[in-house]
Amino acid sequence: MTSIGTGYDLSVSTYSPDGRVFQVEYAQKAVDNSGTAIGLRVKDGVVLAVEKIKHSRLLVPNSNKRIMTADKNIGIATAGWMSDTRHLVKRARDEAHSYNSVYKSSIPAKIIAERMGMYVQAYTLYSAVRPFGVSTILASIDKDGPQLYMIEPSGQYVGYRGCAAGKGKQVAKTEIEKLNLEELTVREAVKEAARIIYAAHDDAKDKLFELELSWVCEESNRLHAHVPQSVLDEAIEYAERALDDDDDEMEEDDE
Numbered sequence: 001m002t003s004i005g006t007g008y009d010l011s012v013s014t015y016s017p018d019g020r021v022f023q024v025e026y027a028q029k030a031v032d033n034s035g036t037a038i039g040l041r042v043k044d045g046v047v048l049a050v051e052k053i054k055h056s057r058l059l060v061p062n063s064n065k066r067i068m069t070a071d072k073n074i075g076i077a078t079a080g081w082m083s084d085t086r087h088l089v090k091r092a093r094d095e096a097h098s099y100n101s102v103y104k105s106s107i108p109a110k111i112i113a114e115r116m117g118m119y120v121q122a123y124t125l126y127s128a129v130r131p132f133g134v135s136t137i138l139a140s141i142d143k144d145g146p147q148l149y150m151i152e153p154s155g156q157y158v159g160y161r162g163c164a165a166g167k168g169k170q171v172a173k174t175e176i177e178k179l180n181l182e183e184l185t186v187r188e189a190v191k192e193a194a195r196i197i198y199a200a201h202d203d204a205k206d207k208l209f210e211l212e213l214s215w216v217c218e219e220s221n222r223l224h225a226h227v228p229q230s231v232l233d234e235a236i237e238y239a240e241r242a243l244d245d246d247d248d249e250m251e252e253d254d255e
Helices: 022-032 082-103 109-122 169-177 186-200 229-254
Strands: 037-042 045-053 067-071 074-080 134-142 145-151 157-159 162-165 209-217 224-226
Touching: 022 074, 022 134, 037 074, 037 134, 037 145, 037 169, 037 186, 045 074, 045 134, 045 145, 045 186, 067 082, 067 209, 067 224, 074 082, 074 162, 074 209, 082 109, 082 134, 109 134, 109 145, 109 157, 134 162, 134 209, 145 162, 162 169, 169 186, 186 209, 186 229, 209 229
Parallel strands: none
Antiparallel strands: 037 045, 037 162, 045 209, 067 074, 074 134, 134 145, 145 157, 209 224
16 A cells, blocks of 8 residues: 555655655656756866756757756756746845855855755645756856756755766666766766766667756866857767667677
């Protein structure tokens, strides 16, 4: 009975007998059904990449962005519901503005991750609200250097060198673990991020997708920005070439 949530998933404030909160698990499932989002923290910056699934050929390119800016040095990439994403980005911008108004400086990554984590977790406490169906990846550079955090629908936030969320997260995590992130530059990380997104993409289920890439680094003047079009094109070319090489190796192994 408890394994499927019957009787214990009507309210987010109700525990099942085995200590589970089913609505938080359902929110995580919404994230797992979304396009893959990853973050890579390297020696000179942070790179964010998102597989934005295109459900129709009629969609305008570069619309409904899943990578947004919370503060001038803070980028946000998300996997999950787009409407919840917009709400959390607005909240992050409010937190950044509030901190700047009081302390006259940009909010540190750890502080905004903590505040956003507490805000998300508050929506798992009361029966009148529901959890956010979004995993949020925060990228920044502050006085302590490059920073990368991920906030789960439960409100848990953790600092990472590399992280992934969405339907391709298992493949992405496996590929990220193969990288020597401490030695990579942001230019190299952009290419690797594109390759990982292409590797995690399931062409059988979602043929159309758009790659979004952004970075926070010295090259961007320590500001969060989408990568230049020339860098994006180069990264896509690298990813497609790597994918073709993998396919060729698989065919040779089959023979």
